[in-house]
Amino acid sequence: MSDSKLTDLEAVALIAELAEEIRKHDIAYHQKDAPVISDAEYDALRRRYEGLLKLYPHLVPHDNNPEVLVGAPAANSFAKVKHKIPMLSLSNAFNAEDLEEFSKRLRTFLQLEENDAIAFVAEPKIDGLSCSLRYEEGVLVSASTRGDGNTGENITENARTIKSVPAELHKNNSFKIPSVLEVRGEIYIEKADFLSMNETRKHNGEQPFANPRNAAAGSVRQLDITVTASRPLKFFAYTLGEAEGIELSSQEELRAALVSYGFEINEPSRLCSSEKELIEYYNYIGDIRYNLPFDIDGVVYKANDFALQRRLGFVSRSPRWAIAYKFAPEQAITKINDIIIQVGRTGALTPVADLEPVNIGGVIVKRATLHNESEIIRKDIRIGDIVHVQRAGDVIPQVVSVDKGKRKSKGKKFVFPDVCPVCGSPAVRREGIVVRRCSGGFSCPAQAVERIRYFTGRKAFNIEGLGDSTAKELWEAGILKSPADIFRLKEHKEELLKRDGWGKKSVENLLDAIDTARTVSLERFIFSLGIPQVGTATALLLAKHYVSYGAFEKAVNSILEDTKHKDIEESAAFKELCSVDQIGVAIAKDIIEFYSQKHNVRIIEELLSLVDVKEYQNTKSDIDSVITGKTIVFTGTLSSMGRNEAKSIAQSLGAVVASSVSSKTDFLIAGEDAGSKAQKAKELGVAVLTDEEWQKIVNGVF
Numbered sequence: 001m002s003d004s005k006l007t008d009l010e011a012v013a014l015i016a017e018l019a020e021e022i023r024k025h026d027i028a029y030h031q032k033d034a035p036v037i038s039d040a041e042y043d044a045l046r047r048r049y050e051g052l053l054k055l056y057p058h059l060v061p062h063d064n065n066p067e068v069l070v071g072a073p074a075a076n077s078f079a080k081v082k083h084k085i086p087m088l089s090l091s092n093a094f095n096a097e098d099l100e101e102f103s104k105r106l107r108t109f110l111q112l113e114e115n116d117a118i119a120f121v122a123e124p125k126i127d128g129l130s131c132s133l134r135y136e137e138g139v140l141v142s143a144s145t146r147g148d149g150n151t152g153e154n155i156t157e158n159a160r161t162i163k164s165v166p167a168e169l170h171k172n173n174s175f176k177i178p179s180v181l182e183v184r185g186e187i188y189i190e191k192a193d194f195l196s197m198n199e200t201r202k203h204n205g206e207q208p209f210a211n212p213r214n215a216a217a218g219s220v221r222q223l224d225i226t227v228t229a230s231r232p233l234k235f236f237a238y239t240l241g242e243a244e245g246i247e248l249s250s251q252e253e254l255r256a257a258l259v260s261y262g263f264e265i266n267e268p269s270r271l272c273s274s275e276k277e278l279i280e281y282y283n284y285i286g287d288i289r290y291n292l293p294f295d296i297d298g299v300v301y302k303a304n305d306f307a308l309q310r311r312l313g314f315v316s317r318s319p320r321w322a323i324a325y326k327f328a329p330e331q332a333i334t335k336i337n338d339i340i341i342q343v344g345r346t347g348a349l350t351p352v353a354d355l356e357p358v359n360i361g362g363v364i365v366k367r368a369t370l371h372n373e374s375e376i377i378r379k380d381i382r383i384g385d386i387v388h389v390q391r392a393g394d395v396i397p398q399v400v401s402v403d404k405g406k407r408k409s410k411g412k413k414f415v416f417p418d419v420c421p422v423c424g425s426p427a428v429r430r431e432g433i434v435v436r437r438c439s440g441g442f443s444c445p446a447q448a449v450e451r452i453r454y455f456t457g458r459k460a461f462n463i464e465g466l467g468d469s470t471a472k473e474l475w476e477a478g479i480l481k482s483p484a485d486i487f488r489l490k491e492h493k494e495e496l497l498k499r500d501g502w503g504k505k506s507v508e509n510l511l512d513a514i515d516t517a518r519t520v521s522l523e524r525f526i527f528s529l530g531i532p533q534v535g536t537a538t539a540l541l542l543a544k545h546y547v548s549y550g551a552f553e554k555a556v557n558s559i560l561e562d563t564k565h566k567d568i569e570e571s572a573a574f575k576e577l578c579s580v581d582q583i584g585v586a587i588a589k590d591i592i593e594f595y596s597q598k599h600n601v602r603i604i605e606e607l608l609s610l611v612d613v614k615e616y617q618n619t620k621s622d623i624d625s626v627i628t629g630k631t632i633v634f635t636g637t638l639s640s641m642g643r644n645e646a647k648s649i650a651q652s653l654g655a656v657v658a659s660s661v662s663s664k665t666d667f668l669i670a671g672e673d674a675g676s677k678a679q680k681a682k683e684l685g686v687a688v689l690t691d692e693e694w695q696k697i698v699n700g701v702f
C-alpha cells in the first residue's frame with residue numbers, strides 16, 4: 001500500500017518501525033562499525049521515514065524518538081555520550097486537581113502533618129532541547145543532548161557557539177569553582193528570532209520550521225557548526241547532573257550559584273509555600289505568557305529543599321519532587337468530512353474524524369480522535385459538523401466540542417457500527433464500559449497482527465525478525481494465530497523453508513531469536529500482555545511489587561474472586577494493587593478487566609507453558625549496601641518514614657521488596673507492632689533487622 005494512503009494507526013506503526021530500523025542501523029554503523037545495509041539503502045530508509053513525517057505531521061514523534069528529529073539533518077554522525085546521571089523528564093499535571101494530588105502524594109510519602117508546608121520553586125517551562133554541559137575545573141569540556149535519557153549525542157562544538165553557554169564558569173566571591181559541574185538546561189529560540197529566521201528561510205526557498213522547538217533542535221544538531229553559530233540559540237540553566245566539590249542546599253541557592261557562574265536562569269520564578277500560591281503563580285504566568293519573549297508550554301514546580309528532593313527520589317523516568325503543570329492545549333475550528341472506525345490491538349473500535357485540514361500551532365491536522373462511541377453520543381458529533389480541535393503535547397489531536405449553531409438542519413446522527421469493520425465479527429460493548437470491542441479476538445486480522453507485533457517488540461519479548469510484514473504473512477498463512485504460536489514456530493520449520501523469500505539462514509536466525517527470547521524478565525512479560533494502560537513503567541512497578549508472576553497472578557485471582565461477592569474497592573487484594581506507588585484505581589481496574597476475559601487468561605496459560613518468566617531482579621544500583629541484590633520484606637511501623645519511602649529507598653539500594661515472607665526472603669525489616677510476618681520469618685530462619693538497623697542502612701552505615 002502507498003505510504004500516502006495509510007490510516008493513522010498504520011502510519012504510527014510504520015513510523016515507529018522505520019525509526020526502530022534506522023536506530024538499529026545507526027548502532028550497527030556507529031557503535032559496532034559493522035553496517036548491515038549499503039549507504040544508498042540507508043538513505044532510502046531515511047527518505048521514506050522523513051516522507052512519512054511530512055505526510056502525517058500530526059503523528060510526528062518528538063521527545064520519545066530523540067534520535068530521529070524532524071527538521072534535523074541525519075543524526076548519525078554525532079558521537080554518543082553516556083550520562084553518568086540519567087537525564088530525566090517530568091511528570092505532568094493538566095489541571096488543579098492533578099496539582100493537588102501531586103502535593104498530597106508528596107505529603108503522604110514524607111508523612112508530613114497537615115500544616116507542614118513544602119516550599120516549591122516555580123519556573124516557566126520552555127519547550128526546547130534539553131542539554132547537559134559538563135565543566136571540569138570550571139572549563140566547559142563537553143555538551144550533550146538528552147537522547148534517550150541514558151545516552152545522548154555529543155554536541156560540544158555546537159554548544160560552544162551559543163553565547164549564553166559560558167566557555168568558563170565565572171569566578172565570584174560567593175561560590176567556589178567545583179571540580180566537576182554538570183549544568184543542565186534548555187536550548188531554545190526566542191519568538192521574534194524564530195519568526196525572522198523563518199522569514200529568511202522562506203525567502204531563500206527553504207522549508208520553514210514548524211515551531212521554535214523544532215527550529216532549536218534542527219539548529220543544534222548540525223554537523224556544520226557554522227550553521228549552528230548562525231542561528232539565534234539561547235540556553236537557560238535549571239538543574240544539575242554530576243557535581244563534585246560543591247555543596248548546595250536548595251533550588252534557590254542553586255539558581256543563585258548558576259547566575260554567579262554566568263548562566264541565564266528562567267524568569268519570572270517564584271518561591272511558593274502553599275497550594276494556593278502554586279495556582280496563583282500558574283495563573284500569573286498564564287496571564288503574561290504572550291508577553292514573554294519565548295514560547296512556554298506550562299510551568300514547573302520543584303521542591304526547594306535538596307534534603308527533601310533526596311528523600312523523595314525518583315519514579316521510573318521522572319523525579320518525584322517536581323512536576324510540570326501544562327497550559328491548556330492550542331485549539332482550532334474546522335469541519336468533519338467523515339468519521340472512520342479503526343480497530344486496534346485490543347479490539348477497541350476507535351472513531352476518528354477525517355477533518356478539513358487545519359493549522360494548529362504550526363502543525364497541519366487532518367485527523368482527530370473521537371475517543372469512543374459514548375463520546376460521540378455525549379458530544380453529539382455528526383459528519384459535516386463544525387468542531388473545535390486541539391493538540392495536547394505529543395498526543396493525537398482530539399475533537400473537543402461541536403459548534404451546534406453552525407449545523408445544517410440535515411445533519412444526521414452518527415450510527416456507530418455494531419460489527420467490526422475489519423473482520424465483520426460482532427462488535428460488543430460490555431455493561432459499564434465505554435469502549436466497543438470487536439469480538440473476533442485473534443481471528444480479527446487487525447487485532448491478531450497488531451498484538452503479535454506488540455508482543456515481539458523491543459520492549460516486550462524483543463524478537464528480531466518478526467516485524468510487521470513477517471507477522472502479517474505468518475498470520476495469513478495460519479501459522480501464527482496467537483503469541484503462544486511464536487514459541488511453537490519450530491514445529492513449522494519445514495513449512496517456513498518452503499516459503500518464498502525465506503532462506504535457511506533467515507529461518508534459523510528467527511528460530512534462534514525465539515529460543516533466546518524464551519527466558520524473559522517479569523516486567524517484560526507483564527508489559528507484553530498488552531494490558532490497557534500498562535506500559536513499561538507500570539509493568540516495572542508491578543514487577544517490583546509482586547516480584548514473581550505467581551504472586552501477581554495470585555493477587556489478581558483473589559481480586560476476581562472477591563468481586564463475586566463484594567464491591568471491587570472493598571477487596572483487600574485490590575487495595576494492595578492500588579497501593580503500589582503510582583498505580584491508581586483506573587489502572588488497577590483495567591488490569592482486572594483484562595484478566596476477567598477468558599481468552600486473555602487462556603493465552604497467558606499457554607504462554608506460561610512455553611516460556612520461562614524470571615523473578616524480578618533489581619540490577620539498577622551503583623551503591624553497595626547489605627541489602628543490594630537481596631529480597632527484603634517490611635513489616636510493622638518504622639519510626640522515621642512511611643512504607644512507600646522505605647520501599648523506594650530499598651529499591652534504590654538495589655533490593656527487591658516483596659510483600660510476604662518466604663524461604664526466598666533475605667531480610668525482614670521489622671518496625672513497631674510487627675505481627676505474623678515476624679513469626680513466619682522466625683520459623684523460616686529469615687534474618688530480622690530492627691528499625692534502628694534499617695536507619696543505619698538508610699544512612700549508609702551498613
Ligand code: IVH
Nearest residue numbers: 088089090123124125126130238239266300
Ligand atoms: S527541571 C529531572 N525546569 O521540560 C528533570 N525542566 O517535560 C528536571 N524543561 O526534560 C527538569 N523548562 O527539558 C526543568 N524550568 C524547567 C524546564 C524544564 C523546560 C524541560 C526539560 C525536561 C522537560 C520535561
